[in-house]
Amino acid sequence: MRDKYGLDAIDIRILSAVQAHGQLSKTKLAEIVYLSPTPCLERLTRLKAAGYIRGYHAEIALDRIADVTQVIVTVSLAHHRKLDFDRFETRINATDEITRCVATGGGMDYVMTVVTPSLAAFQVLMDSLLAAELGIERYMTYIVTRQIKNGAPNLMKLAAARR
Numbered sequence: 642m643r644d645k646y647g648l649d650a651i652d653i654r655i656l657s658a659v660q661a662h663g664q665l666s667k668t669k670l671a672e673i674v675y676l677s678p679t680p681c682l683e684r685l686t687r688l689k690a691a692g693y694i695r696g697y698h699a700e701i702a703l704d705r706i707a708d709v710t711q712v713i714v715t716v717s718l719a720h721h722r723k724l725d726f727d728r729f730e731t732r733i734n735a736t737d738e739i740t741r742c743v744a745t746g747g748g749m750d751y752v753m754t755v756v757t758p759s760l761a762a763f764q765v766l767m768d769s770l771l772a773a774e775l776g777i778e779r780y781m782t783y784i785v786t787r788q789i790k791n792g793a794p795n796l797m798k799l800a801a802a803r804r
Contacts (some may be wrong), residue, residue: 643709643784648693648800649685651684652684652688652693653672653796653797653800654674654675655670655674655681655684655685655688656672656688656693656694656795656796657795657796657797658670658673659685659694659697660793660796661793663698663699664697667679667681667682667685670682670685677758686712690750692723700791703712703756704796705736707781708756708758708759708761709719709756709757710756710757710758710760710762710763710783710784710785711754711755711756711784711788712754712755712763712782712783712784712785713752713753713754713755713782713783713785714752714753714754714755714767714780714781714782714783714797715749715751715752715753715780715781715783716729716747716752716753716777716779716780717748717749717750717753717778717780718750718751718776718777718778719776719777719778720776725776726744728775728776729751729776729777730742730744732770732773732775733751733753736766736770738755738757738762738763738766739753739754739755740754740755740756741753741754741765742754749781752758760784763782767780767782
């Protein structure tokens with residue numbers, strides 16, 4: 642039975658498997674979701690075409706490549722017009738060091754994750770954002786000392802909760 646989003650339990654199992662393992666052979670994916678390979682591949686193709694899968698990514702161990710400084714930054718803009726948000730977001734999307742940015746409701750407008758080679762490089766980046774007149778009224782920084790959890794939501798629980 643499909644839910645109001647057009648997904649059934651098998652679709653959710655396929656999405657969960659892809660989320661956990663990335664790209665898999667059709668045989669391996671079929672094995673994980675308890676479906677024969679051809680219908681499994683057809684469902685995966687449909688899910689991709691419908692936009693449920695945006696891409697495949699690898700989780701890279703940054704600490705094995707270089708010493709980096711990760712900083713969580715909360716940002717509040719001085720004005721809340723669409724133009725202000727658009728200008729800020731355009732700059733953020735063009736800045737490689739900002740690896741994640743979410744718009745929030747409440748006390749702050751944005752929460753960003755920034756990865757730079759050093760704390761000094763982070764400050765240079767923040768100075769450039771302030772100099773760009775993006776309307777930043779205030780920002781707070783939180784140095785990441787270690788990562789405790791970095792995961793994706795449990796799709797099975799989310800799907801079950803919305804039924």
